[in-house]
Amino acid sequence: MIPLDGEVLNDISRIHADRVAGYQRAIEELPDAEDNDLRILFQQYIEDSKAFMTELATALEKMELPVPGGSTPMGKIYRAWMDIKAFFTGDERQTILNSCEAMEDAVKKAYESALNQPGLFPEIFELIKTQNKQLQKAHAQVKRLRDS
Structure with missing residues (x-):
């Protein structure tokens, strides 16, 4: 049985893996070369999530707990994430920004x-x-871009 701290870290790590995949998909969906600003921003968010995953893995290793893998059971935070996770449904800048904000x-x-x-x-x-503070800045930036 994984203790609460391990379950929470595993859940958040999985969320970041999904965030990486989401922004990779967003980059693929961007239609125009003029959207290069978003490509750069989304690539930065991918790198941020990868760095967060490394921090989370280090914390798990210090606690002598397994780092998430495909067969690890999902915890309650991750299940809640799966219930509200957005999927990209179009290839226009505004639609992509709406999905990224979601x-x-x-x-x-x-x-x-x-x-x-x-x-x-x-x-x-x-x-x-600490990670949450940085993520709040990303959220605000995506929201500003969506609303502009």
Whole structure:
């Protein structure tokens, strides 16, 4: 049985794997060369998520817990994420930004849920809190672009 801290870190790591896939898909869907600003931004978000996944894996390894793999059972935060995760449904800039904002909304909710889990080790709470601050900036940036 994986302790709560491990379950939360596993869930968040899976969410970042989905975020990477979502932004890779968004890059593929961008129709025009003039959308290069979004390609650069989305690539940065991919790199951020990969860095977060590395931090999460390091925390799991320190706790001597397994790093998420395809066969690891899904925890409640990840199940909630799967329930609200957005899929890309078009190839226009506005549609892609709408989908990206929905994805960032889901990430935000998952992190809020993680931060509200009682009994997390203080260092795990701080790691999640620090990542959340950076993710909130990404969310705000995507929302600004969507609304412009």
